[in-house]
Amino acid sequence: MNDKNNVPFTSGFVALVGRPNAGKSTLLNACMGEKIAITSPVAQTTRRRMRAVINTDHSQLVIIDTPGLHKPKDALGSELNNAALAELADADVVAFLVDATKPVGRGDEWVARHVEGADADYKLLVLTKADIAGPEQVSAQLSAASELATFDDELVVSATEGFNVDAFLELVSAHLPEGPRWFPEGMDVDATPEDLVAEFVREKLFLHLRQELPHSVGVLCDEIGYADDGHASIEATILVERDGQKGIVLGRGGLMIKRVGIEARRDIERLLGCKVYLNLTVRVAPQWRRDEREIRRLGYGLEE
Structure with missing residues (x-):
């Protein structure tokens, strides 16, 4: 699809996935420049899939904040996992978020296996919370996380400080396929x-x-x-x-x-x-x- 200047119009869905409290909602809010997804220090705060829409003249980027993937203890946990995995399966781009302040563990390994099996054309490793992790910790975490799956690129961010948020948007936007404008231009979130x-x-x-x-x-x-x-x-x-x-x-x-x-x-x-x-x-x-x-x-x- 091309516009009147013959510039291809690109559009697609970017799924933010990771363990609970990996910083997905905070990154979504930073990308939007306003608060649309709720955050808290409590694990599994995100229960409702949130789609945020960023429009430009030549593209439409839809960022999906998913519930943190975890070992479910009840029907709610199972439903949250199912919702997150469904978004992962349909995404054009997958961003796997890993907390820079917590050691990579079996939970991250489990999420990474699903990322590895996703059909997305571009998979990005995002190390979050760089503002509260020391340089050595960031380096060690990045090295450990990069071994979990095959990634096309990796990026260190601090959503609260705005560090590399624009770089994140540029990276994922560059890998959107040609496609239609899925949502109206004036729509910035698909929640009522x-x-x-x-x-x-x-x-x-x-x-x-x-x-x-x-x-x-x-x-x-x-x-x-x-x-x-x-x-x-x-x-x-x-x-x-x-x-x-x-x-x-x-x-x-x-x-x-x-x-x-x-x-x-x-x-x-x-x-x-x-x-x-x-x-x-x-x-x-x-x-x-x-x-x-x-x-x-x-x-x-x-x-x-």
């Missing part, structure tokens, strides 16, 4: 406002609850309504698995859920461009992580 609202609320829960119960928490945005004065009224439900977890989310005197709501509302107002009234309800759904229908209703599973 409801999807993003739910994710922003879940991020704040992860950040404040840390290891107390994050993996038992799911969030669904039930409704977004707009008033005549322009403000948005949002209803969202937080799912937990036990009554005791509901008490943790609410906090003493409702202080925790109030804090989560205040912080999530700031991101949502930036997203929607208007004042927001956010009402959060906590509901107990026993063993929802083992219920495939509930998992997919929340948008965490593989799309059919």
Whole structure:
């Protein structure tokens, strides 16, 4: 496909894959220059596949943030792995992210085997978090990671510092095939406002609850309504698995859920461009992580 100046138009999908907390969502946000994917220090923060779209006159680059690949302990974990592997199978370019601060282990080896078997035309090894790893550590990690699979190139980045983010975009863009514009030019993410609202609320829960119960928490945005004065009224439900977890989310005197709501509302107002009234309800759904229908209703599973 060529434009009016006879310059080939290229387009394609770049899958970011790796272990949990490898820095995939942080790199996606850095590429976009704004926050669209949630991040936290808690493993398996990413549950919803996120596609970010970067348009130029001659290309369309679609970057896919996938859930971290891990050994699943329940149906939710299996669904997240399936979603990530499906994106890996269909990508034109695969970027395998490895954390520079953690020794390469069997989990990385397992992910690398899937990268090796992918049909992508270009496979890039990306060593992340270079800003918090020393030069010797980066060198050792790069050497160890490069042995995991056959890569076409390798790159060291720090998404938080913006180091080599432009280089990453140039590398993957240079290996896109000729193709159509898959998404409209004005579209920068293929998630709905409801999807993003739910994710922003879940991020704040992860950040404040840390290891107390994050993996038992799911969030669904039930409704977004707009008033005549322009403000948005949002209803969202937080799912937990036990009554005791509901008490943790609410906090003493409702202080925790109030804090989560205040912080999530700031991101949502930036997203929607208007004042927001956010009402959060906590509901107990026993063993929802083992219920495939509930998992997919929340948008965490593989799309059919």
